[in-house]
Amino acid sequence: MPPAVALIRLLLSLLFITAISADQNVTVDDTFGDPITGEQFVYKPASGGSIPAWNVGQDCPGCFAQPDPDQTYLHTWHDGTTGIMTPMSASINFEGTALYVYCILVHSAVDSYFTTNTNLSFSIDGEVVGSFLDNSPVPAGSNSTYNYNVLVYSIDNLPHAQHSFTLTNGNLSLALLDKVVYT
Ligand SMILES: *[C@@H]1O[C@H](CO)[C@@H](O)[C@H](O)[C@H]1NC(C)=O
Ligand SMILES: *[C@@H]1O[C@H](CO)[C@@H](O)[C@H](O)[C@H]1NC(C)=O
Ligand SMILES: *[C@@H]1O[C@H](CO)[C@@H](O)[C@H](O)[C@H]1NC(C)=O
Ligand SMILES: *[C@@H]1O[C@H](CO)[C@@H](O)[C@H](O)[C@H]1NC(C)=O
Numbered sequence: 702m703p704p705a706v707a708l709i710r711l712l713l714s715l716l717f718i719t720a721i722s723a724d725q726n727v728t729v730d731d732t733f734g735d736p737i738t739g740e741q742f743v744y745k746p747a748s749g750g751s752i753p754a755w756n757v758g759q760d761c762p763g764c765f766a767q768p769d770p771d772q773t774y775l776h777t778w779h780d781g782t783t784g785i786m787t788p789m790s791a792s793i794n795f796e797g798t799a800l801y802v803y804c805i806l807v808h809s810a811v812d813s814y815f816t817t818n819t820n821l822s823f824s825i826d827g828e829v830v831g832s833f834l835d836n837s838p839v840p841a842g843s844n845s846t847y848n849y850n851v852l853v854y855s856i857d858n859l860p861h862a863q864h865s866f867t868l869t870n871g872n873l874s875l876a877l878l879d880k881v882v883y884t
Pocket of ligand 1: 725
């Protein structure tokens with residue numbers, strides 16, 4: 702191998718070691734997963750299976766929620782609408798000390814019941830650690846409005862270890878999952 706190439710390889714590996722040893726945030730897209738570890742979200746029930754199930758939001762012309770893809774992370778989101786007694790979940794594993802979870806919220810007078818309520822609960826390593834509720838519709842007569850990049854859950858004092866995270870979409874609720882960030 703020519704010396705210049707060897708040197709570049711050495712510098713790149715040093716850079717990589719520096720990058721992974723310092724505290725840094727990693728953004729995990731709902732669709733593309735963890736760019737470092739390759740971990741992917743596991744969605745239950747997954748689309749194509751039982752109904753209701755998670756939909757690939759940007760690929761779902763029939764979904765009630767039609768947010769602007771340009772305002773979402775990597776133009777993707779997952780869309781889960783539950784019925785009664787049909788919880789849905791999205792899970793991912795990560796190694797770190799902090800986690801931030803971002804969703805899109807929708808408010809609409811067109812259908813102000815379950816398709817626009819968001820009622821989520823969060824567990825880490827199998828224990829429920831938090832919840833999020835938004836059930837405020839827009840005033841009657843107006844169009845759907847969307848809030849992007851809404852931080853629905855965060856925690857920053859986890860022991861540095863491998864963790865499993867699960868978002869559960871509660872009864873009669875719409876979850877639009879965009880991304881999570883871990884440190
Ligand atoms: C990671 O992102 C969160 C949320 O934006 C921020 O509060 C935190 O300071 C970031 N941490 C690092 C190490 O950049
Ligand atoms: C879901 O909501 C319906 C209607 O309010 C209620 O009858 C049912 O018991 C609820 N299920 C759960 C699991 O909370
Ligand atoms: C809803 O949006 C449509 C299309 O942009 C617009 O024509 C209409 O005036 C809006 N209605 C209200 C109540 O804002
Ligand atoms: C949110 O979902 C949970 C779990 O299904 C349920 O117990 C709770 O009543 C719901 N809250 C609202 C306001 O719908």
